[in-house]
Structures are given as structure tokens and as C-alpha cells.
Amino acid sequence: MKVAVIIRQVPDVVEELVIAEDGRSLSEDDVMYITNELDDHALEQALILKGRHGAHVAAYGIGGSEARDALATSVAKGADEAVYVPLEFKDRGDNHKLAMHLAALLRDGGFDLILSGMQAVDEVDGSLGGILASHLSIPYMGGLLGVDLATSGGKVTVKKAYPGGRVGVMDVTSPAILGIQSSEQPPRYVPVNKVMQAKKTMQVKEMKTPVPNIAGLFITQLQKPETGARAKMLEGDEDGVASIIANLLKERGLL
Amino acid sequence: MSPDSIVVIAEHLKGELSDITLEMLACGRELANASGSELICMVLADDPGPFKALPFASNKTIIVKNPVLGTFNPEAYCKVLSHMLKEMSPRIVLMGSTSVGMDLAGMLSVTLGATVVGNCTRIQIEGRKLLVTSKLYGGKLTARSEVDQGMVLCLLMTGSYSKEGGMKNEISQIDIRDSPLSLDGLRTQFRELVEPEEGDVDLTKVPVLVGAGRGVQGADNVRVLEELAGLLGGAVCATRPVVDQGWLPRTRQVGRSGVIVKPRLYLAFGISGAPEHVEGMKDSEFIVAVNTDSGAPIFEVAHYGSTLDLQDLAPVLAEKIKELKGGK
Amino acid sequence: MSSIVSSEVSAGPEMNVTQAFLSRLEKLPDGQKVRDCIQCGMCAGVCPHGYAMDYTPRRMIAALRAGRLDDLFRSDSIWLCVACFNCSYRCPSGIPLAERLIPSLREELLSTGVGVPKELQTAFERTARYGNPFGESPKKRDAWIKEAGVKVRVLKEGDSADVLWHVGCFPSYNKANLKDTIALAKLLNVLDVDFGIMGSDEWCAGDLRCTAVGEEGLFNLLFEHNSLQLAGRSFKEVLVGDPHAYNALSREYARMGTAYRVSHYTQFLEERIPELSKLLKKKIDAKVTYHDSCCLGRKNDIYEAPRSLLEIIPGVKILEMPRNKENALCCGGGGGAMWLDSFIWERTRVPLSIQRVQEAARTGADILAVSCPLEIPRFEDAIKSSGLEGRLQVREISHMLADALGLVGGV
Numbered sequence: 005m006k007v008a009v010i011i012r013q014v015p016d017v018v019e020e021l022v023i024a025e026d027g028r029s030l031s032e033d034d035v036m037y038i039t040n041e042l043d044d045h046a047l048e049q050a051l052i053l054k055g056r057h058g059a060h061v062a063a064y065g066i067g068g069s070e071a072r073d074a075l076a077t078s079v080a081k082g083a084d085e086a087v088y089v090p091l092e093f094k095d096r097g098d099n100h101k102l103a104m105h106l107a108a109l110l111r112d113g114g115f116d117l118i119l120s121g122m123q124a125v126d127e128v129d130g131s132l133g134g135i136l137a138s139h140l141s142i143p144y145m146g147g148l149l150g151v152d153l154a155t156s157g158g159k160v161t162v163k164k165a166y167p168g169g170r171v172g173v174m175d176v177t178s179p180a181i182l183g184i185q186s187s188e189q190p191p192r193y194v195p196v197n198k199v200m201q202a203k204k205t206m207q208v209k210e211m212k213t214p215v216p217n218i219a220g221l222f223i224t225q226l227q228k229p230e231t232g233a234r235a236k237m238l239e240g241d242e243d244g245v246a247s248i249i250a251n252l253l254k255e256r257g258l259l
Numbered sequence: 260m261s262p263d264s265i266v267v268i269a270e271h272l273k274g275e276l277s278d279i280t281l282e283m284l285a286c287g288r289e290l291a292n293a294s295g296s297e298l299i300c301m302v303l304a305d306d307p308g309p310f311k312a313l314p315f316a317s318n319k320t321i322i323v324k325n326p327v328l329g330t331f332n333p334e335a336y337c338k339v340l341s342h343m344l345k346e347m348s349p350r351i352v353l354m355g356s357t358s359v360g361m362d363l364a365g366m367l368s369v370t371l372g373a374t375v376v377g378n379c380t381r382i383q384i385e386g387r388k389l390l391v392t393s394k395l396y397g398g399k400l401t402a403r404s405e406v407d408q409g410m411v412l413c414l415l416m417t418g419s420y421s422k423e424g425g426m427k428n429e430i431s432q433i434d435i436r437d438s439p440l441s442l443d444g445l446r447t448q449f450r451e452l453v454e455p456e457e458g459d460v461d462l463t464k465v466p467v468l469v470g471a472g473r474g475v476q477g478a479d480n481v482r483v484l485e486e487l488a489g490l491l492g493g494a495v496c497a498t499r500p501v502v503d504q505g506w507l508p509r510t511r512q513v514g515r516s517g518v519i520v521k522p523r524l525y526l527a528f529g530i531s532g533a534p535e536h537v538e539g540m541k542d543s544e545f546i547v548a549v550n551t552d553s554g555a556p557i558f559e560v561a562h563y564g565s566t567l568d569l570q571d572l573a574p575v576l577a578e579k580i581k582e583l584k585g586g587k
Numbered sequence: 588m589s590s591i592v593s594s595e596v597s598a599g600p601e602m603n604v605t606q607a608f609l610s611r612l613e614k615l616p617d618g619q620k621v622r623d624c625i626q627c628g629m630c631a632g633v634c635p636h637g638y639a640m641d642y643t644p645r646r647m648i649a650a651l652r653a654g655r656l657d658d659l660f661r662s663d664s665i666w667l668c669v670a671c672f673n674c675s676y677r678c679p680s681g682i683p684l685a686e687r688l689i690p691s692l693r694e695e696l697l698s699t700g701v702g703v704p705k706e707l708q709t710a711f712e713r714t715a716r717y718g719n720p721f722g723e724s725p726k727k728r729d730a731w732i733k734e735a736g737v738k739v740r741v742l743k744e745g746d747s748a749d750v751l752w753h754v755g756c757f758p759s760y761n762k763a764n765l766k767d768t769i770a771l772a773k774l775l776n777v778l779d780v781d782f783g784i785m786g787s788d789e790w791c792a793g794d795l796r797c798t799a800v801g802e803e804g805l806f807n808l809l810f811e812h813n814s815l816q817l818a819g820r821s822f823k824e825v826l827v828g829d830p831h832a833y834n835a836l837s838r839e840y841a842r843m844g845t846a847y848r849v850s851h852y853t854q855f856l857e858e859r860i861p862e863l864s865k866l867l868k869k870k871i872d873a874k875v876t877y878h879d880s881c882c883l884g885r886k887n888d889i890y891e892a893p894r895s896l897l898e899i900i901p902g903v904k905i906l907e908m909p910r911n912k913e914n915a916l917c918c919g920g921g922g923g924a925m926w927l928d929s930f931i932w933e934r935t936r937v938p939l940s941i942q943r944v945q946e947a948a949r950t951g952a953d954i955l956a957v958s959c960p961l962e963i964p965r966f967e968d969a970i971k972s973s974g975l976e977g978r979l980q981v982r983e984i985s986h987m988l989a990d991a992l993g994l995v996g997g998v
Contacts, residue, residue: 017396018717019724038716100368100375122361125396128404130375130414134365143334143446144366147358147516161450165358165516167272169455169509172330177446183362185516190503193708195697196715197804221376225403229394229556235548235564242575245565249547250579252563256545258467258491258524259584476721477706478929504705568762570964574971 005059005153007050008110009083010120010132011074013037013067013096017125028223032093037070039077042121048187049151050119051082057153060084062113066091066102072208079206080198088210097126098220099135105215106132107139115179117160122146122183129221133183143176146183263296264349267317268340270359271302272330273452274309278422279355283415285424286382287353288316294384296350300431301343303336305329307435316427325438327445333362334447341370342439349410351382351389356414356534357515364412373410378534380419397533398556417515417538455518456510460494467493467524470513470540471501474529474550474569478506483573484528490580491524498536514539528569532557549573602654608695609651615687616842623680624648630674630684635917639935640664644674644684647692656695665692666704667931669939670922671881676913685922693801706926715805718790718812719756720926728759729786735769737776742783747821750775750782750855753836755829756791757960763967764960770989771828771852777866777994778859782826788816792827794835794882806839814845824848826855828985830882830959831921837887851883852985853958857892860899868993870902875987876952877905878943878966879915880959893958896984900991906950916943920961940969948979955981 015021015035022034053059062085063078065071075086089109095101110118120133137144150163154175164172165185176182238245253259265287270277284300291298300317302310306329307322323343327335340363344352352367354360356378368375380401381392389406391413462468469488471481481495488495497507499514513520514536525543530536532548532555540546541560548561549569558564565572613619624645631643642650642664650658659665674684682688697703703711713722732739742748752775758768775782793809817825825847827833837849856863875897883889890912897903910916919939924931932938944966947955955966966981989995 015396017399018722019726021396021400023400099365103365128377128393128395128402130364130368130377130412131361132365134362134367135369136365138366138369144362145333145447146362166331166452167277167357167515167519169512169516169518170272171453171455173450173453174332175448175450180446186499186503190505190705193697193703193711195694195802195804196711196808197694198698200804200808221374221404222406223402223404226395227401227403228554229398229401229559235546235558235561237553237558238563238565242567242571245567246572246575246579249563249565249576250583252547253491253524253580254583256524258545259580476709477926479706482929504709506705571762 005053005057005117006062006113006115007053007059008062008064008113008115008118009043009047009050009078010064010106010118011043011047011066011071011078012040012121012124013065013070013074014040014124014126023226028226030226037067039074040121040124042123042184044121044191045187046119046121046184047078047081047083048189048191049184051192052188053117053151054082054084062087062115064089064106064109067096068093073203075208076203076206077194077199080194080202081192086206086208088208090210091215095215097128099127099129099132101216101218101220103132103135103139104218105213106136108213109211110136111140117151117178118181119151119184120181122148122185128223131183133181137181140179140181142179142181144181144183145174145176147185148182149186150188151182151184263294264299264347265291265296265351265353266299266301266344266347266349267353268355268360268363269300269302269310270331270355270357271304271310274306276310276313277355277357279357279415279417281422281425282417282420283353283355283425284316285420285422286415287351288424289420290351290382290384291318299347299349301340303328303339311433311435312430314426314428314430316425317431319432319434322433322435323438324435325442327442327449328438330449330452331359332445332447332449333366334445335442337363337366337370338440338442338445339438340367344371344410352410352412354412354414356416360414364414368412371410373412374406375412375414376404376406377414379413379415382413382415394534397531398537398559399554416534418541459508459510462494462496462511462513462518462520465494466522467491468496468513468520468522468526468540468543469493470496470498470525470527470530471507472498472528472530472536472550473500474531475501475506476529480570480573481506483570483577487526487573487577487580490577490584493522493524496520498530498533527557527561528573530557531555532560601657605651605654605656608656608691612687612691615683615691617681617683618687620680620682621648621651621688624682625680627679629677629679633673633677635671635673635919635939636667636669636931636935640667644688647688659692660696660699663934665689665696666927667934668922669917669919669924671917672885673917676885689922690801690803694803697801704927704930706930707923710923710926711802711805714791715808718809719760720791721756721760723760725787725790727787728754728789729784731759731765731768732772732784734765735772737773739772740783741786742820744819746783748781748783749823750780750826751817751820751822751824752782752784752826752828753789753792753832754784755827755832755960758828759789761960761964763964764983766995767960767963767983767986768828770983770986770995773989773994774856774985774992777992778862783820783822785816785820789813792829792832792835794831794839810840810843814840817845817847824850826850826852828852828960830880830887831961834882834886851889851892851958853883853892853896854889856988857895860895863988863992864899866992867899867901869991871900871987871991872902873953874904874906874951875954875956876908876947876950877911877956878908878918878947878962879912880957880962881915881917881921883958884915885913893956893984896988897956900987906952908946908950910946916946918943918959918962918965920965925961925965938969940965941973944969944975944979945973948975953980954987955979956984956987957981958984
């Protein structure tokens with residue numbers, strides 16, 4: 005079984021998000037990148053399939069140099085193959101462009117499953133998986149909490165999150181693209197030593213085909229949210245603030 | 260592409276319409292009025308029964324029926340919608356920024372050659388131009404985009420429009436039809452819907468919820484929150500990352516993929532306020548949020564807030580509550 | 588080549604794995620002393636969690652001798668170690684149990700992917716990425732200087748100062764420790780010390796979560812960053828507020844080839860007692876008992892400096908706990924245990940921090956004085972949990988001194 009995982013680098017929101025002078029994008033110099041959290045879950049799910057069924061896992065790292073680091077981590081965790089897909093700053097956050105690019109790269113890969121996180125914090129044009137699936141004419145399903153091989157051949161059983169904490173069990177005939185919401189167990193830890201080792205010894209294939217030149221969604225403005233109705237902020241130390249809150253609760257008959 | 264129409268893709272589960280449908284209709288009604296377009300509500304279902312008497316604010320409601328459309332199956336929905344939307348050629352298609360809409364938008368955008376705008380909180384129309392406001396980066400930034408031509412698929416976030424605006428006093432024209440295509444031989448088969456485990460507590464019935472977010476940092480700090488919850492006659496709930504880490508069971512997850520709650524009191528500790536979680540608790544009567552990040556989006560829905568460290572504040576708050584209760 | 592693995596045990600795959608592990612262990616400083624274990628059980632006896640371990644250090648070595656590394660992996664015992672160094676201190680053969688054996692076992696667990704408790708995993712991931720276990724932006728590491736009320740120089744590359752103060756993660760980011768960090772800054776200021784900090788270029792020194800917890804790779808990453816940054820500045824000595832950083836910078840960094848003159852603030856200030864005595868303005872009328880931190884005490888033999896500092900404060904009466912100096916009871920936060928409280932409490936009886944504050948209260952003391960930033964949140968928490976609030980207070984020595992000099996308000 006061959007599984008591809010798409011691992012994107014996205015702006016890390018722990019750091020301050022600085023808007024560029026044009027007011028429509030992030031300032032390139034100030035952005036710190038981190039692997040998209042749900043793509044981490046996708047990798048974990050792929051590794052779980054590797055553990056259970058000996059699947060071959062190919063990690064596709066999308067972005068700049070941070071993507072190469074993410075590939076080292078993926079290999080250290082157990083990915084069998086590492087592919088670097090360079091993507092310049094100006095092309096990031098555009099899933100339609102990325103999907104078209106990846107479709108060309110993945111089409112002949114012979115993958116049974118392509119996993120990616122169902123969402124990324126910087127995307128504004130819909131989930132990557134669905135767009136990619138359409139290009140490759142294969143099914144897509146997102147919001148997944150679990151993936152496994154079905155008891156009857158050629159199919160994959162997935163658990164999809166439905167509202168109210170419900171879980172829908174579905175069967176999909178591969179090849180298919182799966183949008184992961186949460187891997188069956190949290191992404192595993194890999195010691196720094198192993199990552200360093202992987203950095204030195206891994207073989208990375210670099211995709212050199214140019215990114216398609218298609219127009220993306222036209223963003224006119226990027227800004228901090230308007231502070232509309234905002235919370236009344238309580239000042240003071242723990243004692244003071246706790247007293248205020250406790251009294252507010254009392255006034256509302258909540259005690 | 261005229262006359263222009265606006266289509267809302269309804270969402271439902273187990274015969275019950277999801278609130279997001281009404282919110283989308285409210286948005287659609289606003290847009291339709293502003294642009295003189297026709298608003299159409301599209302329902303894909305196995306049994307039209309529950310939906311045909313609902314007073315949608317649409318001009319027309321189309322119910323497509325087929326047994327396979329009973330519970331959301333992305334492939335089935337995509338096939339039907341692709342066909343119908345191609346025929347109808349609406350200007351705008353509204354879908355929920357939910358596990359339904361997010362599955363469909365990408366696929367449909369390719370088959371229909373349409374633009375997708377995700378995480379929408381507000382949509383306006385100015386002549387031929389569509390102006391959309393979306394949330395990015397977990398709610399930390401807002402993006403404004405413009406689409407001046409072609410079909411647009413907008414994924415609307417829960418809570419952006421009021422449900423009341425999605426209804427009116429009469430039932431609009433209903434058109435019930437069979438699926439225009441065969442839905443045999445699909446590669447995606449729905450097998451069953453599993454109800455959530457009869458967990459320890461039904462979060463929707465608890466009057467007070469103490470929410471634990473990533474800022475809680477570990478299973479230990481959940482204890483203090485449990486004490487607080489106990490004092491207030493409530494329960495502790497969590498955001499998805501906290502559940503993923505195993506600090507609380509999945510039965511305690513509040514948010515888009517967990518439970519939607521409307522308690523009298525919601526105390527949010529260490530919760531940033533990412534849209535997926537806020538969706539699950541924004542209708543709480545009284546919200547107090549504690550987060551050391553003054554820019555955390557949670558403060559946009561909270562009534563009161565504090566940037567003190569929850570590890571310092573929570574125990575003191577527990578003490579104050581005990582004092583006030585003891586005094587009764 | 589002889590090995591501690593008994594020759595009577597038939598060579599199977601398990602034994603080869605054990606032998607591989609042992610040969611790695613023996614390459615570490617004093618690692619080969621593991622062969623000298625006489626199975627006396629002193630380690631198990633003095634370990635504060637020994638009663639809860641199915642594999643005490645003694646039994647760990649016995650298992651290794653029997654070629655049964657795997658057994659150790661199936662046990663939780665490895666994660667109960669709080670790096671208090673009692674075992675190493677008492678071992679008649681001088682085996683570095685807490686410093687090398689247990690971390691090596693933990694590292695083995697990590698690299699075979701068997702797993703590490705989740706909270707610890709998060710702390711590692713955050714430290715690797717942001718240089719601190721809280722996951723806060725490195726850019727905010729020196730945000731505290733805005734509230735210091737005194738000038739704190741941030742040394743950039745090429746700058747120099749007499750003293751380079753490695754502030755540390757908890758003292759920089761943790762709200763409960765900020766008042767003590769500021770107190771130390773004020774003390775340095777009033778003593779006219781030419782000092783500077785590295786600001787956001789400073790990363791975690793690595794001892795606490797790394798060498799003691801087995802993430803040697805992470806330690807190396809931090810070491811490389813910090814030593815590069817330190818090399819870019821000139822200074823005569825490094826000052827630390829955190830005993831774990833003291834351990835890392837004076838011992839581990841030296842082991843890796845970069846040696847600095849390092850002092851803990853208690854040593855640094857002890858050298859300046861004459862000047863400090865002249866600046867005293869306030870009495871602190873209190874009975875004070877001092878908790879010897881494991882990293883300063885047993886690990887590095889620093890017992891007198893903190894006490895000398897307390898003695899100069901007028902009004903202070905020092906009372907000793909029964910378990911003091913080299914017999915001090917660990918606060919339970921070392922070896923990564925700071926993140927493993929739930930895990931450990933599920934497996935042990937009374938938390939160590941609670942035992943310790945109760946012992947402190949029994950001396951009749953009003954103040955429990957400490958010299959390690961981790962002890963502030965741990966003991967404050969323990970005081971509340973054991974109902975000693977109002978009877979006992981935890982205070983960092985730096986804060987008490989600054990208070991006595993009239994530089995900060997009391998607590």
C-alpha cells in the first residue's frame with residue numbers, strides 16, 4: 005500500500021503576525037513557519053497505517069527551507085520517502101494553485117491514499133484535498149478521525165466527524181484523498197537526535213517543475229479583526245480580578 | 260448568467276435541519292434583496308418529509324431525493340450538485356464552513372470552474388462585485404477579498420448571520436424531484452452513524468461549563484478547573500487540542516466537531532478562541548475568558564476577560580467563590 | 588571484551604540489545620562504573636520514590652546484567668525519577684545513576700518510539716522550537732525588563748560586560764518567578780555590577796529537561812545555539828539564577844568542550860556580602876528555613892552561600908529542617924517531573940512538595956527560603972494543597988535580600 009502525505013508549512017500564530025506594507029499580505033521577513041498542525045496528524049495517520057499494514061509512506065514537504073526540516077522530522081518518524089516541493093512566499097496560502105501543481109506530481113505515483121490535513125490556518129480558498137481529488141478524479145472525504153483498511157479488498161474504512169460528536173463510518177474505494185482532522189493517536193514524538201540524523205542521511209527528491217501560473221483569490225485587505233463587541237477586560241491582580249468575577253457570578257445567581 | 264440566482268446548500272442530520280442552513284438563508288436573503296436575485300434553497304435528502312413545510316426565506320426550495328442522499332456522502336452530494344449547479348448556473352452558492360461544505364467546495368470549484376472563498380463571516384454585493392470578509396489564522400486576522408465575475412462558492416462560518424433572517428412567514432414554492440443522475444456504483448459508501456459514547460456527562464445539559472484550552476498546558480491544571488466546576492455545579496469541557504492530547508476525553512469536546520453548548524455560564528481558560536471552538540459555545544449566556552494573550556480571538560465573544568495566568572487566577576477564583584457561597 | 592552482562596546468560600537477541608545499550612552507556616563520563624555495582628540497594632533506599640518503583644536503580648542494573656533491557660521498558664519506573672541525585676550521592680561505587688543511567692534508559696525509550704508521557708513531549712517540542720518549554724515566542728524572552736524598573740542591558744553580538752546573566756526559562760517567562768528575576772536585577776544594579784543578558788538570543792540551558800530526561804539530541808541543539816551566542820559576546824563570568832542552568836553551563840557544557848566560569852546568584856552575592864551589608868535598610872522579622880535545592884546542594888556542594896546570605900538579613904532567624912543539606916528532600920520537580928505531576932501522583936503516595944512544606948512548617952518557620960525558580964510554583968502549590976496558607980510562605984533568597992535592601996516591596 006502506498007500512501008502520500010502532504011505537509012505544508014504555515015505561519016506560526018504563536019509569533020506576532022505582521023502585515024506587510026501593501027496591507028494585503030503578511031510581511032515575509034517577519035513570518036515564522038511551522039508545519040500545519042493537521043498535516044502533522046495526517047503524517048501520524050499514515051505512519052499508523054505503516055505500522056499496521058506495512059504501508060509505504062512518501063512525505064511531500066511544501067514550502068521553503070522549513071519544509072526540508074519538516075521532511076527530516078517526517079523521515080525520522082518513519083516516512084520512507086521524502087519529496088521537497090519548493091513553493092515561494094507569493095504562491096503560499098493558495099490551495100487551487102497548489103492542488104494543480106501537486107496533481108501533476110502525484111498523478112503517476114501509484115498512491116492508494118493521499119492524506120493531508122483537512123484545513124490549514126492560512127488557506128482562504130477551501131480545502132486542498134477536495135480540489136486535488138477533482139483534478140485526479142478520485143473521491144475525497146474530509147473531517148476524518150480514523151482510517152483503516154476495510155475487511156474486504158481494495159477498500160478503506162474511514163471515520164468521519166459529524167455534528168454533535170457523532171461519527172460516520174464510511175467505506176471508500178482507493179485511490180482516494182483523505183482530509184484528516186485528528187489522527188487516531190496524537191502525533192508521535194521523535195527525539196532531536198533522530199531528526200539530526202535524518203537530516204544528514206536522508207535522500208530528498210526535489211520537484212523542479214514550475215508552479216502553475218493561475219490567478220488566485222484576490223485579497224484586498226488583511227487586518228487585525230475589528231474590535232466590535234469586545235470583552236470588558238478586568239484589571240488588577242489575581243485577588244482583585246477573582247473577586248470581581250466571583251461577584252459577577254453571584255449577581256447573576258450562578259453561585 | 261442571468262437572471263442571477265443565489266443557491267443555499269442545506270445541511271441536515273437525522274431529519275433535523277442544521278442551524279447553519281438558516282444562517283445561510285439569512286445571508287442569501289440579504290444578498291438576494293440587494294441584487295434582485297432569486298434565492299433558492301437546495302436540500303439533498305432521502306425523505307423530503309421533514310423539510311417541505313419549513314418556512315425558508317428562499318423564493319424557491321428544491322428537494323432532491325434519493326436513498327443515498329440520506330446522510331451526507333461527499334461523493335453523492337458532489338455528483339448531484341455538480342450536475343444541478345451547472346444547469347442552474349447561480350452567481351453565488353452558499354455552503355456551511357462545516358464538515359459538509361468543506362468537503363464539497365474544493366471538488367465543486369473544479370467541476371464548475373468556480374471561485375471558493377472560505378471562512379466567510381460577511382458577504383456583500385456591489386454591482387457585479389462580491390465583497391467577502393473571512394477569518395484567517397484561527398481568527399487572529401481578517402481578510403477581505405473581491406470576486407468580480409464567475410460563480411462563487413462561499414463557505415459561511417457558523418454564527419455570522421442570525422437564524423431568524425433565514426425564515427419568513429410563509430412556505431416558499433417547493434419543488435421535489437428525484438436525483439437527476441444514478442447514484443449507483445459510488446466509490447464512497449455510507450455504512451453507519453455512531454452516536455457519541457454515553458459518556459460521563461451530557462455537556463448540553465450542564466448549566467455551567469469550565470472550558471480548558473491549550474493554555475492549560477497539562478493534565479494537572481485540569482484539576483483546578485474541575486474544582487471550580489464542582490463549586491459551580493458544572494463540568495469541565497475542552498477544546499479539540501486538549502482532547503487530542505488526552506488531557507480530557509472526547510466526550511468533553513466542545514466545538515465544531517464536538518458538542519454545541521449553550522450554558523448559563525462558560526468560563527474559558529487558556530482558550531484562544533479559534534472559530535472551530537467558538538462555534539460550539541458562542542451562544543452561552545455569560546462568557547468569561549482568561550488568556551494571557553490580549554489579542555486572543557476569544558475576547559471577541561466573551562463578556563468579560565482577563566489576561567492573568569490561569570494557573571494563578573483559577574485557584575484564587577475558587578477561593579473567592581467558596582467564600583461567597585459560604586456566606587449564603 | 589568483558590561486559591557486565593552475565594556470561595551465564597545465553598546470547599539471544601535481547602541480550603544483544605542490552606549489550607548495545609550498555610556499551611553506549613559506558614562511553615559516558617563514569618558510565619563504566621555501572622560494572623562496579625555491588626547490589627547493596629542504597630540507591631533504592633534513599634530514592635524518594637523508591638517505594639513506588641518496581642525497578643529501582645539497583646534492580647535496573649540487575650535487569651541489565653541479566654540481559655533484560657526490555658523489562659525496564661515495560662515499567663513506568665524510569666519516569667518516576669526526579670533527578671534528586673540521592674542515589675548517585677550515596678552509591679558506594681560512585682555510579683552516576685541519576686545523571687547517566689536513567690537518562691540513557693529514557694533516551695532508549697524515546698528513540699524506539701515507545702513513548703514519553705505527553706506533557707513531557709510537548710515540553711520537548713516547544714523547547715526545540717521556541718527555546719523554552721512554555722511555547723512562548725523567543726522574542727518575548729526579555730519582555731520582563733520593561734517592568735524591571737532598572738536598566739537591564741541586552742548584549743548583542745560583539746558586546747561585552749563583566750557578567751553575562753543567563754536568566755533562564757522560568758525566570759524569564761513564568762509569571763510566578765518574575766518578581767524574583769526583577770529583584771535580582773535590582774540587586775545587581777545597586778551593587779554596580781556591569782552585567783548584561785542575551786535577551787531573545789538566550790535559549791534554555793537544557794539541563795533540566797534534557798540530560799536528566801534523556802533528550803540528549805535536544806540538549807545538543809540547545810548547547811550549539813547557546814555556545815554560539817555566548818561566543819559572540821565577551822564576559823568574565825556567567826551568572827545564573829537557576830541551579831539547573833548552573834549544572835548545565837558549568838558541568839555539561841564543559842564536558843562538551845566549552846568551559847565558562849559560572850556562578851549561581853547565591854555564590855555571586857556571597858562574595859559581595861560586605862557591600863550588601865552596608866546597604867541593608869529593613870528588618871525581616873521572621874523564622875526562616877532554607878530548602879537546599881538538589882542541583883545546588885547534592886549535585887554541586889553549594890550549601891553555605893545561601894545560608895550566609897540569609898544570615899545578614901536583620902531579623903531573620905534560621906531554623907534547619909531535619910532533612911537538610913545533603914539530606915534534603917527533593918521538591919519533586921527535577922528530571923522532567925515538573926511536567927509529570929499527574930503521571931507521578933497516580934503512582935506514588937504523598938507528593939514530595941507537600942511532604943517538604945509540611946516538614947518546613949514543623950520547624951516553626953514562617954518563611955521557606957529557596958534558591959531555585961522551580962521551587963516557587965511547586966511549594967506555593969503545595970502550601971495551598973496542604974492547608975498551610977497563611978502559616979508558611981515561600982520566598983526566593985534574591986527577593987528577600989532585595990526586600991531587606993529596600994529595593995522591592997515585601998510579599
